[in-house]
Amino acid sequence: MDAIRIININPDINANILLPIVWLIVGFITIYAGIKNLMDKENPSRIGTAVFWCSFGIACAFGTWLPAKVSGALVIIMCIPAIFRRVKVGKVNAPTKEYTKTSFGKIGMKIFIPAFGVAICSILFSLFTNINTMVGITIGVLAGVIILMVYNKDNKPMVFLNDSERFLSMMGPLCMLPQLLGCLGGIFTQAGVGEVVASLVEKIVPKGNVNLGIVVFAIGMVLFTMIMGNAFAAITVMTVGIGGPFILAYGANPVVIGMIAxxxxxxxxxxTPMAANFNIVPVAILDMKDRMGVIKNQIIIAGIMLVVQICYMIAFK
Structure with missing residues (x-):
């Protein structure tokens, strides 16, 4: 461990320079998707598709500097073509199966090294630096791009740009769900939803019954996460409404309760299909016929995990 140098960067540089650069890259790729679809005559709804991706890209790239009202207007604009189903997939330039098989024959299992490297890079940045993890992921992706270019000379920069557009188009408007749901969690907290939840739970959980409070807290986290599509958005509301007044107020260990909840x-x-990155994106990428196929295969696992975690919280509270 002594050989590992911990990198510390001025928080202002981290927040004001590095992270905005990441969002600029994301935004420019998304804007490229909009422009490419606008020029694609095979796209049955190229104007609506271009409006969606360009609005999304501008919000991502320049949201740090745009006034809040302008960012809000962009969100509304991008939602309009999505609501009316005017975001379509245009011409797809995917590699043929023969080319894929040939490339795999040359590269083999080394193909997993770039993907594995992204995860390692993210972990290292998270553990040993104060740099935002998204910056670490971005650096890992860039390193992966370089490795893939070494693997195959056909991997030019435009290949990665066009493939980024292809996967964005496959996912469609679902791409914006994580950001919007994350914002929704903050809005719910500010609006006092936690207090409303607390008033309802008071009628079910007797004061001082911590074990019952834990059960309700855990199930509430599951249900609210299914609605929000994001456990990080749910935890704030549920902790204010249930975790704090019905569990932590009676001396339960906040580390155990908060972490396991x-x-x-x-x-x-x-x-939940609201967790698009986990349950809907794989369906689109793998071209599964059953849109709920991923969720159906996870129901039993989720139930077992929930029971174990409730028992853990009750035992070690």
Whole structure:
């Protein structure tokens, strides 16, 4: 461990320079998707598709500097073509199966090294630096791009740009769900939803019955995460409404309760189409016929995990 140098960067540089650069990259790729679809005559709804991706891209790239009202207007604009189903997939330039098989024959299992490297890079940045993890992921992706270019000379920069657009188009408007749901959690907290939940739970959980409070807290995390699609958005509301007044107020260990309650929320993530990154994106990428196929295969696992975590919280509270 002594050989590992911990990198510390001025928080202002981290927040004001590095992270905005990441969002600029994301935004420009998304804007490219909009422009490419606008020029694609095979796209049955190229104007609506271009409006969606360009609005999304501008909000991502320049949201740090745009006034809040402008960002809000962009969100409304991008939602209009999505609501009317005017975001379509245009011409797809995917590699043929023969080319894929040939490339795999040359590269073999080394193909997993770039993907594995992204995860390692993210972990290292998270553990040993104060740099935002998204910056670490971005650096890992860039390193992966370089490795893939070494693997195959056909991997030019435009290949990665066009493939980024292809996967964005496959996912469609679902791409914006994580950001919007994350914002919704903050809005719910500010609006006092936690207090409303607390008033309802008072009628079910007797004061001082911590074990019952834990059960309600865990199940509430699952249900609210299913609605929100995001356990991080649910944990704030549920902690204010149930965790604080019915569990922590009676001396339960906040580390155990908070940490395990969050993983209870992840059980809800396994059960909802609102968690698009986990349950809907794989369906689109793998071209599965059953849109709920991923969720159906996770129901039993989620139930077992929830029971174990409730028992853990009760035992070690």
């Amino acid at each position: 969050l993983t209870c929320g992840y059980c809800g993530t396994l059960l």
